[in-house]
Amino acid sequence: MALRLYRGDLLLIVALLVPLMVAAPRLGWPPGEAAALLGWVGRVSGIVGLAMLLVTAALSIRLPGFDRWFGGLDRLWQLHRLLGFSAFILIMLHVLALGLARVPAGLDVAVLTLFPPPSQLALWSGWLAWLAMVIFLAPTFRFFGRLDYQRWKGLHMLSAAALLLALGHALPLAGETWPWWLLGALGAGAMVWRKLLSPSLARHPYRVASVAPLARGVVEIALRPEARGLGYRPGQFVYFTPLDESLTAGRGEEHPYTIASAPHDPLLRIGIKDLGDASHALQTVSVGSRVMLEGPYGDFFAAHHPDRDALWLGGGIGITPFVSAARGMADVDEGRGVQLFYLANGPDRAYYLDELTRCAGENERFTVTTHFYRELGPLTESFLRHHCPDYADREIYLCGPPGMIGHLRDLLDAQGVPAARIHCEVFDFL
Amino acid sequence: MNKFAYSAFIAFLASIGTLVSVHALSSDDETDGASETRDITLDELAEHASAESCWKAIHGGVYDITDYVPDHPTEEEVILEWCGRESSEAWDNKSPGRPHSPGAERQLENYRIGDLVDDQGEPLSGDVEDTSADAERQDASPAASVSPAEDQRLHRAMLGQPMDGHYRGVFTDRGEIQVNITFDLRDGHLTDVNFRHLAYRGVDYLTLEEGDDLYPVMVQHRRITEWLEGEPLTTIFALYEPARVVDEVDGFSGATLRGAKVISAMRDGLNRGVYSWP
Numbered sequence: 001m002a003l004r005l006y007r008g009d010l011l012l013i014v015a016l017l018v019p020l021m022v023a024a025p026r027l028g029w030p031p032g033e034a035a036a037l038l039g040w041v042g043r044v045s046g047i048v049g050l051a052m053l054l055v056t057a058a059l060s061i062r063l064p065g066f067d068r069w070f071g072g073l074d075r076l077w078q079l080h081r082l083l084g085f086s087a088f089i090l091i092m093l094h095v096l097a098l099g100l101a102r103v104p105a106g107l108d109v110a111v112l113t114l115f116p117p118p119s120q121l122a123l124w125s126g127w128l129a130w131l132a133m134v135i136f137l138a139p140t141f142r143f144f145g146r147l148d149y150q151r152w153k154g155l156h157m158l159s160a161a162a163l164l165l166a167l168g169h170a171l172p173l174a175g176e177t178w179p180w181w182l183l184g185a186l187g188a189g190a191m192v193w194r195k196l197l198s199p200s201l202a203r204h205p206y207r208v209a210s211v212a213p214l215a216r217g218v219v220e221i222a223l224r225p226e227a228r229g230l231g232y233r234p235g236q237f238v239y240f241t242p243l244d245e246s247l248t249a250g251r252g253e254e255h256p257y258t259i260a261s262a263p264h265d266p267l268l269r270i271g272i273k274d275l276g277d278a279s280h281a282l283q284t285v286s287v288g289s290r291v292m293l294e295g296p297y298g299d300f301f302a303a304h305h306p307d308r309d310a311l312w313l314g315g316g317i318g319i320t321p322f323v324s325a326a327r328g329m330a331d332v333d334e335g336r337g338v339q340l341f342y343l344a345n346g347p348d349r350a351y352y353l354d355e356l357t358r359c360a361g362e363n364e365r366f367t368v369t370t371h372f373y374r375e376l377g378p379l380t381e382s383f384l385r386h387h388c389p390d391y392a393d394r395e396i397y398l399c400g401p402p403g404m405i406g407h408l409r410d411l412l413d414a415q416g417v418p419a420a421r422i423h424c425e426v427f428d429f430l
Numbered sequence: 431m432n433k434f435a436y437s438a439f440i441a442f443l444a445s446i447g448t449l450v451s452v453h454a455l456s457s458d459d460e461t462d463g464a465s466e467t468r469d470i471t472l473d474e475l476a477e478h479a480s481a482e483s484c485w486k487a488i489h490g491g492v493y494d495i496t497d498y499v500p501d502h503p504t505e506e507e508v509i510l511e512w513c514g515r516e517s518s519e520a521w522d523n524k525s526p527g528r529p530h531s532p533g534a535e536r537q538l539e540n541y542r543i544g545d546l547v548d549d550q551g552e553p554l555s556g557d558v559e560d561t562s563a564d565a566e567r568q569d570a571s572p573a574a575s576v577s578p579a580e581d582q583r584l585h586r587a588m589l590g591q592p593m594d595g596h597y598r599g600v601f602t603d604r605g606e607i608q609v610n611i612t613f614d615l616r617d618g619h620l621t622d623v624n625f626r627h628l629a630y631r632g633v634d635y636l637t638l639e640e641g642d643d644l645y646p647v648m649v650q651h652r653r654i655t656e657w658l659e660g661e662p663l664t665t666i667f668a669l670y671e672p673a674r675v676v677d678e679v680d681g682f683s684g685a686t687l688r689g690a691k692v693i694s695a696m697r698d699g700l701n702r703g704v705y706s707w708p
Contacts, residue, residue, distance in 0.1 A: 025594070025708060085431055092442040099449060105537040107453040113533040114446065120532065134439065141435040175593075 004420060008069030012055060012079070015186075019051045019179040020044065026175050035104045042097030049090030050170050050180070053133075056083040057163050057187030060194055064202070064295050072299035073237075074425050085141070088133055095130070126169030132162035150253065160191050203241065203292040204230055208285055209267055214351035217274035218317065219283050220260060222267040223291055229268060230293060232259055234325035235300030235425075240270065242282060244289035250278025258320040258399075259296065260352075262327035268293070271352070273317035300397065300425045301325060308395045309336050311388060313379075313408055315343035315400030321425070322399065323352045326359040329366060339367045339388050343404060346374040378407055381415060392417050398424040469551055470544040472516075479514025481506070485543070486517040490553055493541040511583070516546070516554075526590045585664030589700065591618075592663065596706045598626070599699025601691045606632070609695040614708065619662055623655040654692055669693050 020027075023043075030040050059080040067073040095114065102110040116123050136158035139147035147155065167184045171177050206223035213219050230238065239254040255278055261269035274280045285291075300321050314322045322340055329338075340360075344350035350370060360368045369387045371379055384391050392415055398405050405424055412422060470485075470492045478485035484496045495502075495509075502509050512520050522529045530538075546554045594615050601609040610627035613620050628635040628651060635648040650672075658665065669689030699705070 022707075081431070085435055088435060089438050092438060096442060096445050099446070102533060102537075103449075105533075106540050107449070107456060109533050109537040109540075111450055111453040112536045113531075114449070116532050137435070141432045143436050143439065 004071070006069060006071045006075075008066075008071075008076075009079075011069070012059075012083075015055050015058075015183065016048065016051045019047050019176075019183070022176045022179050023047055023174075035101050038097045038101035042094050042101055045090040045097060046094035046170075049087050049094055050166055051183060052083045052087035052090065053163065053166055054180075054183035054187040056080055056087055057159065058183070058190045059083065061190035062194055062198070062294075062297070064297060067297050068299040068302070071302070072425065073297040081140075084137070088137055091130060091133070095126075122169050122172040125165045129162045129165035129169055132158045132165060136162065157195070160188075160195075163187050163191070198294065203294045204228075206268065206291045206293055208244075208287050208289050208291060211283075211285060211287060214271065215349055217283065218271065218351050220269055220271050221282070221285065221291075222261075222269045223293070224267055226290075229266070230296055232263055232268075232296035233301065234259075234263065234328050235321040236296035236298045238268075238270070238293045238295035238297070241292040241294070242285055242289065243291065244286050246286055246289075247281045248277075249281040251281075253278055254292075254294065255279070256297075258298075258317075258324070260320040260323045260327075262324060262331065264328065264331055271317055271320040271323070275317075298425060300399070300423065302423075304421075304423065305395050306336065308393070309390070310338045311391050311394040311396045312338060312340040313343065313396065313398050313400070314340065315404045318398075318400035318404075319352055319356075320399075322397075323356065326356055326366065329359060329363050335365075337365045337367075339369065339391075339394075341379070341384070341387070342368060342370045343379055343400065344370065344372055346372050379411065381411055384411075394421075396422045398422065468544045469547040471547055471549060472554070475516075475546065476514045481510055481513075484510060484513035486512055486515065487546040487554075488516075488518050488521045488538070490546055491542050492544045492546050493538055494543045495538075495541050498541060508586075523587070526587060585667050588667075589663055589697075592700050593704055594618075594708050595704030596622075596708065597696075597699035597702070598705045599695045599697065599702060600627075601695040601698065603691075606630075609691050611692065611695045611699065612705075613658070613696065613699065615663060616708065619660055620658045620665075621660065623658045625651060625655065651692070654689065666693050666696050 027040060027043060031037050059076060062073065067076045070076040070079060099110050099114040102113045118124065136155050138144060139152050139155060163184070167180060170180050174180055205226040206229075207226060209222045209224040211219050211221050232238075235258070237256050237258040240257045241254040242251060244251065257270040257272060259268060260271045261267060272279050272282050274283055312322045312325075319342060325338075326340070340356065342350055342353060342356065344353075347353075347370075350372075353368075353370065356368050360366045371383060376383065388394075392412075396412065396417065398408055400408075409422065409424075413419070470487075472487075475485055475487055475492060477483075478494070478496075481499060482496070483494070484499055485492055485494050487493075499506060499509050524530050548554050592615055594617065596612065596614050598610070598612045600607050600611075606629065607627055608629055609625065611623065611625055613623040615621075625636060628648065633644060635644060635651070638645045638648050654669065654672075669692050672689040
């Protein structure tokens with residue numbers, strides 16, 4: 001994750017610090033004596049951990065446009081994951097520190113602090129919240145291996161129980177409750193929106209207008225909006241929920257796909273490669289069937305440095321955001337030069353290449369260079385330099401399979417290209 | 431991140447497991463230790479009423495907490511007040527109506543030295559205090575002769591432990607706001623005590639000027655606020671006897687505004703809770 005701060009990050013920092021600031025007069029500075037210090041650490045980690053848990057829940061909201069405050073949905077997701085992880089660690093530190101802080105008073109006191117009589121409901125509510133966290137985080141952090149995506153999603157819903165139990169733990173015990181009501185409401189509100197309201201309120205109905213094969217295992221699906229279409233920018237993606245009854249897999253499941261059409265196109269087009277059960281079934285989706293779209297999300301082509309020339313490196317189905325941008329170029333009189341390297345296995349796998357070449361013919365500031373793995377092996381620095389001598393000074397956009405991204409990052413890094421100039425969107429998790 | 435989360439999870443389980451198992455393995459010894467107790471009478475208990483040796487009787491047990499007093503989070507003088515006495519009431523009212531935690535209860539057991547008995551050697555429990563012992567103690571206690579305006583125990587019991595912050599309260603009578611007072615609490619001490627409104631029978635005292643008939647009454651109220659500045663909260667009860675606070679009490683006897691109204695307004699503020707945070 002690039003270290004750049006987005007405006008949403010400042011909001012996050014404020015939300016995370018409010019409970020601590022409110023409690024600060026009561027907590028004071030860390031005391032010097034060991035047991036008192038442990039008690040202080042226990043309280044502070046509890047406060048920050050719970051704040052993180054609630055903010056993590058709030059970050060699950062997934063509102064079109066809101067994600068761009070955080071640099072796109074993929075970065076928002078990374079923040080969600082990082083905060084959830086930190087909350088989990090801090091909450092365990094909280095328990096352990098408060099327990100150990102009582103050891104000087106006797107082991108039995110320490111144990112009783114952690115495991116009080118059942119009548120201390122608030123404390124046990126905290127334990128249950130932790131247990132719920134363990135259950136729904138275990139597959140997330142691969143404690144015991146990986147879980148199928150849909151089942152993982154279902155299990156992740158236990159986070160709602162963890163959130164309520166954690167509030168049931170904190171509200172009776174906290175000195176000041178309003179920050180917890182506030183963050184709790186934000187977190188619960190986000191989950192209610194995401195799981196209960198957004199499926200009916202945030203999804204836009206479309207019909208499949210055509211399914212055009214681009215190569216073996218790759219199709220472009222064109223979608224016509226039933227009502228008003230989504231407004232989007234090149235490089236953004238949508239959650240795609242097919243309702244076609246004849247699908248063998250993935251019916252009613254949402255999956256993210258990058259938009260390949262230009263924003264002015266009356267049809268919304270997405271390129272879909274056969275990578276799993278759901279995308280395999282979509283290769284033969286019925287024309288005329290209904291599809292629900294939610295979005296758009298992402299901020300791939302955010303205006304980082306609009307004055308600087310751009311270098312696009314796309315491969316595989318990762319070519320789609322560049323296709324969208326190239327198709328849209330005719331409308332936007334872009335001042336900057338753009339060079340696209342299409343990294344494909346061979347000419348037969350370079351789908352969209354004809355159209356990209358045509359776009360390049362119409363726009364003198366746009367150049368397309370192909371690089372075929374089967375002929376040349378992995379992309380080398382000399383190839384890049386030969387075709388684009390000033391590549392190191394450009395804003396660089398990467399999209400493609402993980403192996404390609406890793407290779408390109410290493411290559412660019414070795415040439416001293418600053419990481420802040422490399423933009424990459426990975427959504428194998430969304 | 432995955433590995434770290436897993437390691438932290440296992441480390442957490444291991445630490446808690448160690449804590450619990452060490453406790454389970456060592457708990458046998460503690461029961462032996464706890465059985466070495468003896469009978470202690472109220473007279474013997476009363477001999478240990480100082481910081482040098484502080485015994486307390488709580489629900490029938492006698493505890494020597496001398497070593498623990500410096501570690502207790504509450505102010506020492508509050509703790510020491512109960513030394514040498516039956517202290518179940520204080521134990522059950524850590525803050526009003528709220529007893530000490532089960533953890534504290536276990537901690538207390540470490541200090542048990544005996545059981546409280548009467549002169550005949552019969553067990554005495556704090557819950558069924560017989561009236562004669564109670565009466566005796568009341569007589570013996572120095573607090574028994576103290577005026578309600580000075581009895582700190584009474585004050586603390588009535589006020590609880592209000593949080594630091596800015597408070598506002600009013601006293602109204604016959605549809606008229608007579609006292610509206612604001613004050614801050616810092617570590618249980620009063621600061622910035624001010625009248626926002628002071629009136630009686632339609633006269634706004636705060637607008638009075640020198641020479642007005644009732645002007646001295648207003649001055650006396652000003653004295654009250656000056657006098658309260660920096661004092662512990664419990665001193666507001668001294669206003670039940672305004673002569674302690676203000677020299678010329680004629681204005682008070684003139685049935686215009688009374689110290690009791692100020693107390694009432696301040697306690698109204700405390701009941702409402704913190705108006706704004708410090």
